[in-house]
Amino acid sequence: MAPNVVDNPFLVLGLSPDVSRIEIEREAHKLLGMLELGFADVQTYATPLGPRPRTAEAVRAAVAALRDPYQRLVAELWARHAPPVKASAPVETAEESRPAPSLRRALGWRP
Amino acid sequence: MYALPFLVIMRLHRLALDARRRDRTWRYYAYSVVAGTLAAILAVVALLAAYAMWEVGWWPLAIAMLVMFVAPPLQPVLSRRIFVPLGLVRTAFWAGHFVSMDDSDAYALCCAAWAHARKPTPAGEAWITARRDKRIPLGDSEIVVTALLAAGRGDVETTRQLMRSASYMVENHPLVREVAGEWLAVDAAERGAWAELHASAISARYPASALTYFLEGVAARRVDAKKPPGDFELRARWLLAPHRRATRMLLREPAVAPPRSATIEAAPGEGGARQAAVASLPRAVAAHLELSQTRKPSLDALAEAVTAWDAALVDGETQKWLARRALELDAPLGAVDRAIREVALAVTDDLARLADAASLGAPTAHGPVGDALARRLRHGRLDALESGFTRWEQRRHTGSVRAPIDEWREWVALRTAYEAAVSAGGLELRRLAFPHAYSKGTSMAVWLWNSRNEYALSHAISAWLREEAMAVGDTEAIELCTRNCKLNVPTRTGDVRGA
DSSP states (O other): OHHHHHTOHHHHHTOOTTOOHHHHHHHHHHHHHHHHHTOGGGSEEOBTTSOEEOOHHHHHHHHHHHHSHHHHHHHHHHHHHSOOOBSSOOOOOOOSOOOOTTHHHHTTOOO | OTHHHHHHHHHHHHHHHHHHHTOOSHHHHHHHHHHHHHHHHHHHHHHHHHHHHHHTTOHHHHHHHIIIIIHHHHHHHHIIIIIHHHTOHHHHHHHHHTTOSSSHHHHHHHHHHHHHHHSOOHHHHHHHHHHHHHSOSOOHHHHHHHHHHHHHTTOHHHHHHHHHHGGGOSOOOHHHHHHHHHHHHHHHHHHTOHHHHHHHHHHTOSOOOHHHHHHHHHHHHHTTOSSOOOHHHHHHHHHHSSOHHHHHHHHSOOOOOOOOOOOOOOOOOTTSSSOOSSSHHHHHHHHHHHHHHOSSOOHHHHHHHHHHHHHHHHOHHHHHHHHHHHHHHTOOTTHHHHHHHHHHHHHHHHHHHHHHHTTOOOOSOOSHHHHHHHHHHHHHHHHHHHHHHHHHHHHHHHTOOOOHHHHHHHHHHHHHHHHHHHHHHHHHHHHHHHHHHHHHHHHHHHHHHHTTOOHHHHHHHHHHHHHHHHHHTOHHHHHHHHHHHTSOBOOTTOOBOOO
């Protein structure tokens, strides 16, 4: 399911689900131009699981999906109910307390 | 005549070590002290005798004396400290050879494979493999040797699986089992799997080497066992064990790191920056994302995500919101139902993938996601098991004969897959999976016993099928497997009476 959230067309374009079709087209053109010129600001987009790389192909696929009313309905369903986006990747959960990873070798065993 | 006391001490030394392998109480320390003292006496006396012979010019006898009488009591230390770290495969083999008179090749091959695992070379592997393949039928040492060869290749999963599988074998070389037990104990310590190590210690599945015994003590303290060793006892175990410098840090209690959780917040409700259209959906999406970001998802977390999705997808608010937006967007007829089906399918696919990866069962939730997930997991696992067992048994008819160790690996892989599936799917899946495993397993066990003379391998399959038959209450299977298990199993350590 993560692809439905992190690859959501609204997130790829950096838009709210309420925007009109004209705004979508305008934003897509702007992003494609900036990507072609290599602007650093548009190379990634924020998702609930942290930033993801943005490509011209992903932008074109996103705008194409949002032109179709059914696909936009599904994209809105995910985008409206997804958790807030994060600028950095989430911290991993600390699990069992582990000794040093080289213990096996130190005790005479491999690998 | 003069050698008699020496031979008696040598025998006593072996008896003390054998007795230690059967014990995990205060006697362990007593036998360790006795064995250590006797080994020192043996080594000093033999060294003095060898020196005397050298002095009078009988140097061939002095060398023979060193090899026959000095090396055996010192073999554990020589192997661990010199032959293994230097990767001296053949030296480790011959040193191990003189330790035991009872099927001496078994332990010797393990020592050679241990040395190879530390410094692997193609020539070393070929030499060990050739010696291993000559040993037919299959026994526990061939399994442990193969595991150590896998360790040499850096394949830790295969090593772990094979080391664990040695305990299924009825043939029992205590020295070989001690090596397997130590590798598993060190592996568990490396992974921080203290509960697993403690469970293994309680069941006394393997004889404990001094290092294993120390790590078991550490595990007992870390899992808050009923009777963990005290400070003094743990320090005594540490003193007995090798590699004290490396294990010193385990004497200290672990510093418990404050739990840091990668929690994913749900979409904000009223007053938030972006208001969710349906109240139940954000919870479902957040629970699902959190589950997918956890390294080891739990059944509770899976159940929470499934329940949240079931509630969200049958929620009237979701349907109403979708219908309104479909109208506003001019979506085609039936778009609402199609969207709900599509979301349920995507969610089920992803949850099934996560559950499979973590070997989790289907939670008892009923709804579009809960029912589909239960169906998917049950059918997927049953299909995979049935095709695995069928492929295995077909080899009997196609005449495709494999090396005994490969037969063992295939069966161990199937057993592991079966156990993972039934532990996730519960008794219901176990009852559905057993008949197929039983019919194919019995057929293979009979073939391996009658046509291939692989008695211990066949017995291991029958013993496992009997355990499973008892778990599902299949009386006919219990009767047949019990008859098979009662057959005497010829092994290199003598016939093992079936039970």
